[in-house]
Amino acid sequence: MAPSASPATATTVYTPVTIKSTKFKHPLDPLTPDEINAVSLAIRLYTTANTPIKAVRFITCTLVPPPKRAVLAALGIPLTPGAQPEAPTPIVRKAESDFLDVVNGGTFNAILSLDDGTWNVDTCGLVAEGSEPQISPEELAFCEHVVRRDATVQALAREVGVEPHQIYADGWAIGYDDRFPKHTRLQQAFVFARYSEHENLYAHPLDFVVVIDSLAEKVIQIDFPPTYKRTEDGSVEVGCLEYRAVPIVRRLFHRVKTRAHSTPCPADPTHKPRDDIKPLHVLQPEGVSFKMDGNVLEWQKWKMHIGFSHREGIALSTITYNDDGEIRPVMYRLSLAEMVVPYGAPEFPHPRKFAFRQLSLGCDCLGQIHYLPGAYVTHSGTPFIIKNAICIHEEDAGVLWKHTDYRPGGRHQTVRSRRLVVSMVCTLANYEYIWNYHFYQDGNIEIEIRLTGILQVYVAAQDEPNPYGTTIAPSINAHNHQHLFSVRVDPMVDGLYNSVVESDIVPLSAPTGSKENFAGNGFVVKDKVLKSQVQDGARDFDWARERRWRITNQARTHQSSGRDASYAIMMKGGVLPLMAHTDSWVARRASFAHKTLWVVRDKEGADGSRMWPSGKYVPQTREEPEDSVGRWVKDGNGSIENEDIVLYLTVGTTHIPRPEDWPVMPVEHVNLMFKPNNFFTKNPSMDVPGTNDPMSKPAFNGANGANGSNGACCSH
Amino acid sequence: MAPSASPATATTVYTPVTIKSTKFKHPLDPLTPDEINAVSLAIRLYTTANTPIKAVRFITCTLVPPPKRAVLAALGIPLTPGAQPEAPTPIVRKAESDFLDVVNGGTFNAILSLDDGTWNVDTCGLVAEGSEPQISPEELAFCEHVVRRDATVQALAREVGVEPHQIYADGWAIGYDDRFPKHTRLQQAFVFARYSEHENLYAHPLDFVVVIDSLAEKVIQIDFPPTYKRTEDGSVEVGCLEYRAVPIVRRLFHRVKTRAHSTPCPADPTHKPRDDIKPLHVLQPEGVSFKMDGNVLEWQKWKMHIGFSHREGIALSTITYNDDGEIRPVMYRLSLAEMVVPYGAPEFPHPRKFAFRQLSLGCDCLGQIHYLPGAYVTHSGTPFIIKNAICIHEEDAGVLWKHTDYRPGGRHQTVRSRRLVVSMVCTLANYEYIWNYHFYQDGNIEIEIRLTGILQVYVAAQDEPNPYGTTIAPSINAHNHQHLFSVRVDPMVDGLYNSVVESDIVPLSAPTGSKENFAGNGFVVKDKVLKSQVQDGARDFDWARERRWRITNQARTHQSSGRDASYAIMMKGGVLPLMAHTDSWVARRASFAHKTLWVVRDKEGADGSRMWPSGKYVPQTREEPEDSVGRWVKDGNGSIENEDIVLYLTVGTTHIPRPEDWPVMPVEHVNLMFKPNNFFTKNPSMDVPGTNDPMSKPAFNGANGANGSNGACCSH
Numbered sequence A, B: 001m002a003p004s005a006s007p008a009t010a011t012t013v014y015t016p017v018t019i020k021s022t023k024f025k026h027p028l029d030p031l032t033p034d035e036i037n038a039v040s041l042a043i044r045l046y047t048t049a050n051t052p053i054k055a056v057r058f059i060t061c062t063l064v065p066p067p068k069r070a071v072l073a074a075l076g077i078p079l080t081p082g083a084q085p086e087a088p089t090p091i092v093r094k095a096e097s098d099f100l101d102v103v104n105g106g107t108f109n110a111i112l113s114l115d116d117g118t119w120n121v122d123t124c125g126l127v128a129e130g131s132e133p134q135i136s137p138e139e140l141a142f143c144e145h146v147v148r149r150d151a152t153v154q155a156l157a158r159e160v161g162v163e164p165h166q167i168y169a170d171g172w173a174i175g176y177d178d179r180f181p182k183h184t185r186l187q188q189a190f191v192f193a194r195y196s197e198h199e200n201l202y203a204h205p206l207d208f209v210v211v212i213d214s215l216a217e218k219v220i221q222i223d224f225p226p227t228y229k230r231t232e233d234g235s236v237e238v239g240c241l242e243y244r245a246v247p248i249v250r251r252l253f254h255r256v257k258t259r260a261h262s263t264p265c266p267a268d269p270t271h272k273p274r275d276d277i278k279p280l281h282v283l284q285p286e287g288v289s290f291k292m293d294g295n296v297l298e299w300q301k302w303k304m305h306i307g308f309s310h311r312e313g314i315a316l317s318t319i320t321y322n323d324d325g326e327i328r329p330v331m332y333r334l335s336l337a338e339m340v341v342p343y344g345a346p347e348f349p350h351p352r353k354f355a356f357r358q359l360s361l362g363c364d365c366l367g368q369i370h371y372l373p374g375a376y377v378t379h380s381g382t383p384f385i386i387k388n389a390i391c392i393h394e395e396d397a398g399v400l401w402k403h404t405d406y407r408p409g410g411r412h413q414t415v416r417s418r419r420l421v422v423s424m425v426c427t428l429a430n431y432e433y434i435w436n437y438h439f440y441q442d443g444n445i446e447i448e449i450r451l452t453g454i455l456q457v458y459v460a461a462q463d464e465p466n467p468y469g470t471t472i473a474p475s476i477n478a479h480n481h482q483h484l485f486s487v488r489v490d491p492m493v494d495g496l497y498n499s500v501v502e503s504d505i506v507p508l509s510a511p512t513g514s515k516e517n518f519a520g521n522g523f524v525v526k527d528k529v530l531k532s533q534v535q536d537g538a539r540d541f542d543w544a545r546e547r548r549w550r551i552t553n554q555a556r557t558h559q560s561s562g563r564d565a566s567y568a569i570m571m572k573g574g575v576l577p578l579m580a581h582t583d584s585w586v587a588r589r590a591s592f593a594h595k596t597l598w599v600v601r602d603k604e605g606a607d608g609s610r611m612w613p614s615g616k617y618v619p620q621t622r623e624e625p626e627d628s629v630g631r632w633v634k635d636g637n638g639s640i641e642n643e644d645i646v647l648y649l650t651v652g653t654t655h656i657p658r659p660e661d662w663p664v665m666p667v668e669h670v671n672l673m674f675k676p677n678n679f680f681t682k683n684p685s686m687d688v689p690g691t692n693d694p695m696s697k698p699a700f701n702g703a704n705g706a707n708g709s710n711g712a713c714c715s716h
């Protein structure tokens, strides 16, 4: 039995129902498929009537979230601890779309409002030259077609025995390439050969990289990365580092059709799956412990709105915790705002690989699952519906708390942890990311990112040295890289006005033997409130001081400790230094990546909050965009203390590829935890009942005592 | 329904069968209960016949492991890659015991050999003065009795309304107290009041700390920690910092009988467990995927011996992986060798709280469990048997690897991860530690330490400032502390002769814009082989360089990458700086704690390998013991490259107590992963079959597509 084809993206063909939109259920509900359809139709009518645009390519179509205070008033959540909620005000539903003028080029942005069931265009205009909205899934897919049909590409492939139908290409956004005019919408394509159906094409990388014009739909450049060779003295020399290696000339081509390194195909006679793994099932005979009302989820005192956008994936909003009857706000919004994957090979054109994010979705969970759909706009303006974009289920997470009084006859108490998982899988060409949001009964919120999929690889000559990566399989190079994620946290710890406290843990300066510190063991926590956006808004991690941050509400203190109610951010294992220079292309474009924590005041404009740490329009930016986190912290001399603030946390992993990551990489984890800290009077999970699972039993009949069934270790 | 009493330690009363010992099954099998009995009897006979000792108190009785090469020869494991195993030699079974002369004082160590079914004493002698073996569970328990019956303690308690039967005490080893003669066997006791059965005694700490003489079984000292007060200018002043505060005088006592802060008792009418958590069961209808043969476990290509000792708990030995038919050694032995919990309050006698480890065991796993028993010697020489000391089971661990070809009709492959868990729970007075060893199908080995239980607390006056801790509940102080664990790794990556490579990841020094690094993104891995024990044996973590280490075998290189076969150590999230000064009491006693990695050559002596990083005899040490890791690295100018080496890894967590940790602390995790690195040709889990669990189903009837049952997201 071969590895079975497993659950992946389920989609639905959209049949338009109406162009009239009905009332929304929750002010943060994403645009429905009908609404996407209606919005794009409204834009078409508008552009036809008011602009010279002949043909439109829709790229985005999303909800513009209403102002926070309006949402909180609508939900009855107070702005400050103990206050009354504000009086509800009417909420206008708004949408936003980026679209391209296919004939003349140029990117347009429109903002629309829903009035009495009809979408009206409020504003519509050209955005600044060089502002490219994300590359659409259709563009990514079409790129392969453009590459495959190109005569020069075909000729280059044929020279090494690759027929046109065997040419495959992964279309990426291009990081940065100033050989082309700013207004050209570019894509780069990594080219591979596939010799049979479902074969692992990444096992056969070709030795050139193609650049296409996405609107003209044609190849405009083919680049050949240089090769390395080992010189007689053992050092490594690069064949050519010329940045502008323009002429389209074949440099070298290596056939790497090595079946042994392919993903095992059903047809591969050498592949034999292991047969000694017995089934394991998770059962919930009485059903799940969560409730859904549209996009609103309730589970174990937690309540939240689950949104979806094509750019961020999951967005969790208005997260509250029922603390013994008091509804306590925790987070206004939690999402993954950006990611960048800078590669470490310096030779052209490799530095163009930035891999800003781009999604494609599926799910593979175990147990009793609830799915939420997601929808995004296609080029034509119709919605594309993913039926199972977001997956919700429960998991057992081991012991939650436990204590045994070791005295004879002492009491044992053990409580198991149940967690709620809200998750999503994204395929980014060769790579996959699994985003898990975990909620726990002790008030913890965890973000877990799992990385798997196939490495981005390049071809190598026989015995070619590989100074910036690992030759993971014969003739297959994988470059060193980092995965850097920007987690956006819009907090509302006991209300909308929060501060961030930086804690350093430091030894007492008094020396060992001194009166104040005779044993030398004393240490203290030094707290610093981040006050000024300009001075304190961008923070580095400091390992030697066990630096950590917490989001606090100064208006509410703990009855015993006297400290401010807060949520601490625990991310030590995921914090990493950016390896690229501060003035590197990537550090200039993705400024978020060179600091661990950013704190800025939120500013709600026509298109909502401060959202995108590397700018709203990411592809082909060349410098830090005006509207990005690196600029926001410099924006005025404002306070970030006791204000409506937004945090961006940079976490990730430095990936030095291993042969064991090939052909498919076993998951790697990046974790980030928010923990209540002086927020609850005591451990809020003291009321979770103890577990004594009657279905647990001994592994082997008659052997040893087992949990539950024979009472050997449970009775006392 | 109250939290149910959950599984905990099951024990068996021992009935001696014979004093003759039979043949062992595996050379590393722990001493059986019969062997413990026979060994202690042999020692009694010996001391009666040959020494003036009148009364013996047994403290330890354990296997002396045979030399490594003999074990590997017996198991047919080669010493170097591709070599033949050495010819087996006869293995002599040996045991070791530490015992006390109860009448005259003094610690003795005896080593015995088994010859034709009879244990003979080979050596028996007094160990150096001041070398105290660990405090036994019986001593810890008896300490409470000694404290409770003491007239001065009773008088001090009565003064504040605590009756003698309400006095409870946690006996600890004492860190260091030079007011008493070196040869006095000391314990310190933290004193609490318990007002009703099963009540949380930690909610009522008394304001004094008692020191007892463990052999004389009497109180020899009562200490009163000073109080703090806030002065008029807002600063904090300590009442008395006098180190030798000898007179037994009541300073202050606070009644803190506050039910609200107790663990909820069944009798507590205000306690209402939540009732909205539905049952979740794990089922394995075809049984587990592992096999046990005595203490030898086989699971998914892994094979290992599971040992138990009272001091270390689980010890995993001779861990191998079946790599496509080749049995590849990975670890000779893996264990948790030491831990220390330095507290951060500098005032006497708080710095005496070191909390070196001491075990008490139980288990609370879910699913199909196999238990291994453990046994240790009691004072009288009979064995104490824990039926369920070690727990073995399988868990689902989420996605193992996944890839989706995003092209229309592209293949999806998802494989779920199953992991084997070998685990143990230890109660250390108020605290509990859960040790999990996880084995994965992709070759990973993980050590996870979960911390739960009750904080070590001290009483505080009303509104007393708490500069070195948190007032977690009214009048209850918990001091800042660190949990530092020393993980002992005796590697055999493809054989017994290994090296350690330190990898720093560093940006290319060439500036952005230079020919070699025009985009500024280049970075490389700088490898340094640790060669000299003296110069390279003690290593610091370096966060800015993403420093990591791997254990390599220079005699085997990877066919594609050309790099040495290795296992990498991933522990960034668990690495921490020691907050105590380098010359502090704790840093001098537990030298392991101020470096992240130690690499020493192993030296097998009469009592086995280099085992204990803070010395064999830990209680009451005053300086770095002769036989400890801080000394080993200075031992001769030897090479640690391509030798039989042992590593000690320091991981842990800095714990700033939260009110949410009270009354029982939700688990905190410390993780450490060993990952194959250029060890396997490719991902070794490519043959794990894909999963499509037929028992997964939609959470809500009729709502949305679910995994498996209706095929909505699985069929394609």
Ligand SMILES: [Co+2]
Residues within 6 Å of the ligand: A451, A481, A483, A655
């Ligand atoms: Co990666």
Ligand SMILES: [Co+2]
Residues within 6 Å of the ligand: B451, B481, B483, B655
């Ligand atoms: Co702790």
